[in-house]
Amino acid sequence: MLEHLAPRLLSALLAACAIGLPTAAQAQAATRDAAPLRPRVALVLSGGGARGLAHIGVLRELEAMRVPVDIVVGTSMGAVVGGAFAAGRKVDELEAFVRQANWDGILADRPPRQELAFRRREEDLVVPSRIELGLGRQGIALPPAAAGNSALEFTLERLVAEGRGDWPVNQLALPFRALATDLATGELKQLTDTPLFLAMRASLAVPGVFAPVRVEGRLVVDGGLVRNLGVDVAREMGAQIIIAVNVGTPLMDEKDITSAVSVANQMLQILTEQNVKRSVAELKPVDVLISPKLGDVSFIDFKRFDAAIAAGREAARAVAPRLQALALSAEAYAEQELARQITPVALARALPLASLKVQGTRHADPETVRAETGLELGKPVTLAEVNKAAAALYGSGDFDRVETQVSDQDGRRHVNMNLTEAQWGRSRIRLGLELYSNFGESNRFTLVAMHVASLLNDWGGELRSVARLGNRRGFSSSFTQPLGPGSAWYLSPGFSYEDSGFDAFEQGRITSRWGARERSVSLALGRRLGQWGDLQVGVGRVQSSARQLLPEVADQSDAQVSVAAYYAQWRVDTLDSVTFPSRGNLIDARIERLRLPQGSPHHRLNFLGLSAFSWGSWAGHVYTEWAHSQLGSTSSLGGFLRLSGLPDNSLSGSSIGFGRFVMAKRLGEMPVGLGGAIRAGFSLEAGAGRERSQALGRADLRLATSMFLSVDTRFGPLYLAVGSARSSGNVISNAAYLYLGPFW
Structure with missing residues (x-):
């Protein structure tokens, strides 16, 4: 059963298969009901995940030999390819789609990031983790499916054009059945009076990977549990000759069963293999069994489509004499294909x-x-x-x-x-982890939890709260209230509280250690800029205090300040990923007018910009940051990817400027479920900082570089790195890093 665990190609092919649906039910019925003056041939396609791409190779050879297909029966991946064929898709179109597919995007566990709402993208910047849980009346709940709630169906709806699979299965020009399993009874469910896309989606509902689907009044899952090769179903539909294609994953050897996961996998494979053996035993001497030799192509190896398709073609050629006995004349085959490939309904016009x-x-x-x-x-x-x-x-x-x-x-x-x-999306918790160590004096560890409660009222009010525990301790909460149904305008009151610490430096050496506390309240009026941006104006008040911790000072009182702020902020986020982006931009520009209890107003400016790109197996970004404050130090540099090699936050000032260029090459992938890409890369960095009485100049410039190995984990990108920085006086500072967290 786990042989079908390759969700995202399935969704993509699912989408592709529904594009070529017929335009006229009458034409379909005429084609469907016309009895050929020859034996009726059924094509039965098994499930098998990525191994099911071999079905395309088989179809290619059947087309070359002009072998007619009068009935199609498919399970799981076989339902995708078979449904596509039955609905009129050409073999060329299927193969081209497979070759052009963006596998990284298709195999992701949610829609592409560029298609998320801006507030969902904003959550990635706050907590760049993918560990999410639901929170309801019955406590904490796990996601209903490992692959995301509806990514597969969404991909179908997004990709399917004219005549998308709304037509019931029993009205297709070519008789077709998608096989599923009734989750309540464990019985076989043949999907007949069901829209095509939903029938294929149901046949693909691998338990634990995709959520079950309710069709024709029943809750159903992947059909491979009870009938991975539907020979008997094809016979019931009137087939006189069956071409059965079995691409199921073989059972593992005993030496490979080494964990609880592999034991569970083997148990499901045994169930599937047993029902396949029964189906193969039902084949008659006139039937043809095709078993592609797929070797080590696994159910998740979608990028090995060339090997799978070639194996399908080779297996079909191996039984060519028996298939060629079924061949039609060129004229008769062209006529049959024309009937199958009826022009789709024209819905493109406005x-x-x-x-x-x-x-x-x-x-x-x-x-x-x-x-x-x-x-x-x-x-x-x-x-x-x-x-x-x-x-x-x-x-x-x-x-x-x-x-x-x-x-x-x-x-x-x-x-x-x-x-x-969403079953649990209205109230969800995302768990994060921030880790920083230079294997010396600077070591930080923080746990993060973000709770989001959405759809709190008819206009879509949303409450977001973030708690941190560790070296950074704090809590923040904001409420976003749209100003009408579907309005892009909103109000957002919020507050925050944070305890943290920082070191004071002089000539690159720590001179003292401080504890800081900050409390703030704010009210913003904002406007969404489509799905890609946001514009805000707001007011707020910040109360800050600081106390020297080391060296200890007797009878000291906290240094306190209270500031009223008026601000405007513009944000843009079109990045394709927050782990290691390969395209898109990130912009955060903010201007503030600050007023102390006494004194004239001051201004503070902050700008952050990032532009990502890719070149073959390399990906990278250019990042720049600039800040200026009339109230003193506004930001700091030092640490990994912020002048790597310098002590953390050792360079500060009322004005800072910083830029870096980062490139990394993709080396491989983590095991499924543990993470994503493994990369090796480098950075080139430059930055400077000065107090407000001085202007930034070349003499202040610090240059740095780093080399790193990174792994995309479920908590975000994990880096192991070394960095080296050089000042204008040719003073070199080196450091090693272990870092888990965002790259900005």
Whole structure:
């Protein structure tokens, strides 16, 4: 069963397969009901995850030999490829899609980051971890599925164009069955009067990986549990000759069963293998069994599509004499293919939107959801715009499923959106970890927990709270209230409290150690800039105090200050990743007007910018930071990727400037479930800092470089690095680092 655990290609092929649906039910019925004057041939395709790409190779050879297919039965991955073929997709199109797919994006456990709402992206910057739990009345809950609630369906809805798989399975031009397992009874479920995309989605619902799907009144999961090779189903559909393709993963050797996970995997494989053996025993002498030799291609090796497709072609050629006995003449085969590849429904043109129905919501207000789509009644709308609106709703994180149905009547377009609210997304906790060590005097460790409660009222109010425990201790909370259904404008009151420490330096040496405490309240008026940005103006008050800890000072009182602030802030985030981005930009520009209880107003300016890029297997970014304050020290430099080699935060001033260039090469991948990419890279850095009475100059410039090895973990990027910095006086400072946290 775990042989089907390759979720994201499945979703992508799922999307691809529904693009070529027929336009006319009458034409389909005529093709479906016409009895050929020859034996009816059924193609039965098994599940097998990435190994199922071999089905494309088999289809390629059947096409070359002009072997007709009158019936298609598929399980899991076989349902994806078989459904695509039955719905009219050409083999060339399937193969081209597989080759052009962005596997890193497809195999991710959520939608691409660029398609998330800006507040969801903002959460990544606050806590760059992927450890999330639900919090409800019954306590803490695990995610309902390891691969994300509805990423597979969302990919389908996003990629499918005209005639997307809304047509019921039993109305396709080529008779097709997707096989699933009834989760309540354990019985085989044949999906017939079900939309094509939903039938294939259900057949792919690997337990623990994808959430079960309710179809035809039953809760169903992957069909491989009970019928991974549906020979008997094909026979029931009238097949007289069966071409069965088995790509299942072989059982592991005893020496490879070394953990609880491998034991569970083997148990599921045994269940699948047993039902496959029973199905193979049902084959008759006239039937053809094709078993591609896939070797070490595993169920998750989607990037080895060339090997899988080639194995399918080779296995089909091995039985070519038996297949060629079924071949049609060139004219007859072309006629059959023309009937299968009926032109899809033309939904690309824009038509006036006559109705927009929102169904399935419990906490979300339908009026607010309709406003969030940006679709307006009476205005022309294309299918691409409908899919974009659905993508935005899914990217909000509030919904597990966003299913759209589009129909045209009398030159007007009708859109139905059936939503499933996130089972635990309305109240979720993200756990993070921050670790920093230079294997010397600077060692920091902080646990982070962020709680987000969404859909708190009809307009979509949201409360976000962040707690830190360790070297940084604090708590912050903010409430974001849109100013109307679907409004881009919002109000956001907030407060924060933080205890921390810092070192004072003189000529690169620690002279004292201080403890600091800061409390703040704020109120902001903001506006969302699409999904990519945010603009705010606000007011606030900050109360700060500091006390020298080392060396101890007798009878000292805390140094305290209270500042009123008025600010404007502009933020942009289009990064594709917060672990190691390869494209996109990050901008944070803020200007503040500060007023002390006595004295004239002061100004503080901060700018941060990052631009990411990629070059083959290399990825990198250019980063710049500039800050200036009329009140004294505003920021500090020193430490990994902030003048690597210098002591942490050892260079400060009322004005600082900093820039770096980072490149890293992808070396490999962590085991599935433990993390992501392994990289080796380097950085080139330059920075300077001065007090307000002095201007920054070349004499202040510090140069630094680092070399690092990084691993993408579930808590964020983990770095092992060495750095070296050189000042204008040719003083060299070196350091080694172990660092877990954000790169900015």
